[in-house]
Amino acid sequence: MMQFSRFAEIIQIKGDKHVAGVIVTLLISDFTGTIYFTDLQLQEGDRLTGYTVHTSKMLMKMQENGQPVPPRHYNGVVRTAETVILFNLGKTSAGLDCYIYPIQDMAARSIELSQGMGAHKVRFLDPVNAGDELALKASTRQCLKNGSQTPKDGFYQYSAVWDSKHSVKLEERKSARVLFEFQEMQEGGDRL
Numbered sequence: 001m002m003q004f005s006r007f008a009e010i011i012q013i014k015g016d017k018h019v020a021g022v023i024v025t026l027l028i029s030d031f032t033g034t035i036y037f038t039d040l041q042l043q044e045g046d047r048l049t050g051y052t053v054h055t056s057k058m059l060m061k062m063q064e065n066g067q068p069v070p071p072r073h074y075n076g077v078v079r080t081a082e083t084v085i086l087f088n089l090g091k092t093s094a095g096l097d098c099y100i101y102p103i104q105d106m107a108a109r110s111i112e113l114s115q116g117m118g119a120h121k122v123r124f125l126d127p128v129n130a131g132d133e134l135a136l137k138a139s140t141r142q143c144l145k146n147g148s149q150t151p152k153d154g155f156y157q158y159s160a161v162w163d164s165k166h167s168v169k170l171e172e173r174k175s176a177r178v179l180f181e182f183q184e185m186q187e188g189g190d191r192l
Contacts, residue, residue, distance in 0.1 A: 072182055072183075093159060102132055102174070102175075112169040122155050124143075133147070
């Protein structure tokens, strides 16, 4: 029978120095058998927060009649600022892929997305031209401009279960087409 033991150690750093790298070496002596070294978690602070499994271990795509439902798509046109409400009929929140297609050129830092009343905000840092495609993809953890990485300041977005409110802010008196895409999810993966 396998038995796992959890070890926690503190790495002391000198003053305000930054850690550039960590080398971990497993040293074992006077032993026979098999050892599995499975996880290494490094975190800032003086308190251990524990291990949380990735959601893919606990969730599965929403099912209808035994088949996964296709991803949901919502699109529209925003001028200056709008609140968009997405209907997520899944059983839990889901990562949200956001696509923005500017109709006019817009200045750097002038396009912003957020949840509800402004939480979980993200801002695109580069200027955009009419016809560009901005893609903020929670599904792949990518922020792209015309298919290439582009900088952002803030968070990937998600769709809350039921009615998920999203604020879209653009440069004053400018417009863009928007497309939101997400896969509805439900419980049903491995139980831990």
